Ligand SMILES: Nc1ncnc2c1ncn2[C@@H]1O[C@H](COP(=O)(O)OP(=O)(O)O)[C@@H](O)[C@H]1O
């Protein structure tokens with residue numbers, strides 16, 4: 001067989017490899033938490049949006065929940081304030097809340113614009129709209145960190161309606177409490193709450209690291225499949241720190257509340273979402289129920 005024919009066959013094989021995954025996720029809800037470097041780098045940003053748009057066009061029901069922590073910190077610095085975090089959560093006073101909402105709103109509409117540009121109808125929606133995300137004040141180990149909210153209720157009906165009308169919802173992690181005050185929500189928390197409420201088939205967290213490491217300083221210790229009980233053990237033994245702590249807790253919560261597949265993916269890898277979903281390889285760290293099957297080869 002000549003070389004050019006082989007090239008075509010290789011391409012066809014990639015498409016055939018995707019077939020069982022296209023069947024499995026057809027009409028299923030997939031929540032993508034989009035944050036980290038993949039939001040700052042323009043090329044990566046475009047690739048993530050292409051991936052999610054492709055998921056939509058092949059018949060899945062993706063929902064994007066975006067962050068923007070790096071951009072918020074940049075603006076907080078610009079106005080002469082110092083960004084501050086406790087356990088991966090931003091300490092949010094009134095001025096920080098105002099900035100955070102401005103920045104997240106801008107990020108939200110930029111993402112809508114990119115998706116629209118690829119021919120898919122997107123709706124950007126904040127957790128405030130239609131009571132999508134109702135929150136209560138959240139504390140960090142008992143410490144008051146200001147206007148930071150814990151999602152206590154998701155109005156899933158809005159998202160079902162948007163999906164039904166074939167829109168791609170893009171959610172901004174800001175919500176209201178019972179007294180209608182504005183709260184900043186960690187985007188991982190928002191994505192987990194939405195995945196639970198929507199009984200998502202998959203929840204994928206795009207982040208800035210390959211996945212969960214036993215020792216973050218040793219790349220050899222990347223864990224490709226992590227059971228819930230092992231994850232608890234790693235946290236108790238102090239192997240998990242910083243922003244990975246709320247992320248892993250959210251993964252566990254999602255798995256324990258019926259989300260079938262939860263993944264932490266390296267958003268720095270071009271098209272990481274497509275590679276994870278459509279190939280036999282599987283990348284990053286998959287979090288698994290204690291009784292669940294290992295993916296082994298995915
Ligand atoms: N055991 C671990 N494995 C992987 N990452 C870890 C671990 N412990 C701490 N981390 C840190 O957690 C970070 C991921 O959290 P974060 O930066 O908040 O992500 P994002 O901004 O995408 O939500 C990693 O970049 C890493 O520095």
Ligand SMILES: CC(=O)N[C@@H](CCC(=O)OP(=O)(O)O)C(=O)O
Nearest residue numbers: 035067068069089090185186187
């Ligand atoms: C309470 C809290 O920490 N809110 C986050 C919301 C944005 C976010 O989570 O962005 P990433 O996912 O990109 O980090 C913040 O203010 O940074």
